[in-house]
Amino acid sequence: MEGFKTIFEPFKIKMVEPIDVTTREQREHFLKEAYYNPFLLHSDKVMIDFLTDSGTSAMSSNQWAGMMNGDESYAGARSWIKMRDAIKNLTGHEHVLPTHQGRAAERILYGYLGGKGKTFISNTHFDTTRANIEFSGAEAIDIVIEEGKRPDVFHPFKGNMDVKKLEQLIQEKGAENIGGVILTVTNNSGGGQPVSMANAKAVAEICKKHKVYFFLDCCRVAENAYFIKHREEGYQNKTYKQIAQEMFALTDGAIMSAKKDALVNMGGFLSLKNKELANACKNLLIITEGFATYGGLSGRDMEAIAIGLEEVFDEDYLHYRIRSTAFLGERLKNMGVPVMWPIGGHAVYIDAKALYPTIPVNQYPGQALVCELYRLGGIRCVEIGSVMFGKYDESGKLIPSPMELVRLAIPRRVYTQSHIEFVIEVFEKVLQNKHNARGLKIVEEPQFLRHFTCKFQEL
Ligand code: F0G
Numbered sequence: 001m002e003g004f005k006t007i008f009e010p011f012k013i014k015m016v017e018p019i020d021v022t023t024r025e026q027r028e029h030f031l032k033e034a035y036y037n038p039f040l041l042h043s044d045k046v047m048i049d050f051l052t053d054s055g056t057s058a059m060s061s062n063q064w065a066g067m068m069n070g071d072e073s074y075a076g077a078r079s080w081i082k083m084r085d086a087i088k089n090l091t092g093h094e095h096v097l098p099t100h101q102g103r104a105a106e107r108i109l110y111g112y113l114g115g116k117g118k119t120f121i122s123n124t125h126f127d128t129t130r131a132n133i134e135f136s137g138a139e140a141i142d143i144v145i146e147e148g149k150r151p152d153v154f155h156p157f158k159g160n161m162d163v164k165k166l167e168q169l170i171q172e173k174g175a176e177n178i179g180g181v182i183l184t185v186t187n188n189s190g191g192g193q194p195v196s197m198a199n200a201k202a203v204a205e206i207c208k209k210h211k212v213y214f215f216l217d218c219c220r221v222a223e224n225a226y227f228i229k230h231r232e233e234g235y236q237n238k239t240y241k242q243i244a245q246e247m248f249a250l251t252d253g254a255i256m257s258a259k260k261d262a263l264v265n266m267g268g269f270l271s272l273k274n275k276e277l278a279n280a281c282k283n284l285l286i287i288t289e290g291f292a293t294y295g296g297l298s299g300r301d302m303e304a305i306a307i308g309l310e311e312v313f314d315e316d317y318l319h320y321r322i323r324s325t326a327f328l329g330e331r332l333k334n335m336g337v338p339v340m341w342p343i344g345g346h347a348v349y350i351d352a353k354a355l356y357p358t359i360p361v362n363q364y365p366g367q368a369l370v371c372e373l374y375r376l377g378g379i380r381c382v383e384i385g386s387v388m389f390g391k392y393d394e395s396g397k398l399i400p401s402p403m404e405l406v407r408l409a410i411p412r413r414v415y416t417q418s419h420i421e422f423v424i425e426v427f428e429k430v431l432q433n434k435h436n437a438r439g440l441k442i443v444e445e446p447q448f449l450r451h452f453t454c455k456f457q458e459l
Helices: 024-033 059-066 078-091 102-113 129-137 163-173 197-210 221-231 240-249 275-288 299-311 313-337 366-378 417-432
Strands: 095-099 117-124 139-142 178-184 214-217 253-257 268-272 348-352 382-384 405-409 440-444 455-457
Touching: 024 366, 059 299, 078 095, 078 268, 095 102, 095 275, 102 129, 102 253, 102 268, 102 275, 117 163, 117 253, 129 139, 129 178, 139 197, 163 197, 178 197, 197 214, 197 240, 214 240, 221 240, 221 313, 253 275, 268 275, 268 299, 275 405, 313 348, 313 417, 366 405, 366 440
Parallel strands: 117 139, 117 178, 178 214, 214 253
Antiparallel strands: 095 268, 253 268, 348 405, 382 405, 440 455
């Protein structure tokens, strides 16, 4: 809405899901019961759930109506044709494979192209992307630009890939050993920061020259298009969808977790230009996910994805989405909360090391903030620091992660402006209570992906 400061939510609410309002005393108890790890909390004990923006979107009345029209036929379902055509129209890729979520597509594609001796290169591989590549025996190398690693430095496209390094790496490893180059838009693990079209073009050119596959990890491609239209010269008069289409046209294929920008609770796909590669992947799809016209999905899910992929490019929706994330981040910054700057598309990232300089990294300042936000306001979010990425050396000493971040990921179309105002108020209390925040120690942890299930004690 032009000429107004208030962020206008371009929808009204037809169905509500109650939130249990809890007291601080109750939350203190729940937190202790969950061993200070909010992944172990029951969601009905959470007031504002910022754990992830994945699979947490509110669907529209059109999507719900579409669900009733879902065709559950095993082969050639009407809903599949609708989903396939929506994806073909968006990506321009001839071959589309439906999967139950993003990582299933990753396992199929990177499992097939990977293996020992292969290298994949990305701006930043998301955790599941890296895990699927490494599980195949291949290696995954991240080469985001330098600005992308510095939380306080402004750059309009902090998710860009370092193209000089890309060229060097391909030459060093040998083009025949490169499994693929993956551009993640927006760059989730790097703060939800966008990638420019110029950067995508430069990456495409290098890949083409060396005959190396170029893939888009496109789960937030509509949000990325918003930033291009508003920050990159020459895109002001294009629609968001045209911008996304232009980016897909540069690639050999794409993987999407539809749980983000397709505005659904479950789903994903793999799309490819090359027929031989698509056929090889289709075999793996049928063995592990389901027949080629549904993958791991119900007909009703495919119907909702087809509709969601249209809705997400709506101008008013995207404006509301990006502005409301930025609103939260900007307000926090103005209050003196150290945030990753500029604000990305789907989440606000807080630099917990800067917020709690007195808590040493081996006492997990990010987790301390995660616990404070739950205790003070029933807000659930995730630490992206040494709990998630920390490793131990031979003597058992922590090798910390380079950054101690906390992610507030915002579900799409779920929370209202007053929920966001409430979150801002909780942060006022976080700042007032800053000097009483306590570090934690890990008392129990599994070998892999420890952040999901490890248990803590407060110090
Ligand atoms: N790629 C990116 C960039 C992602 O952010 C995710 C998921 C995936 C792939 C995997 O997709 O979950 O459908 O299997 N990100 C979620 C998150 C889990 O919270 O950021 P999936």
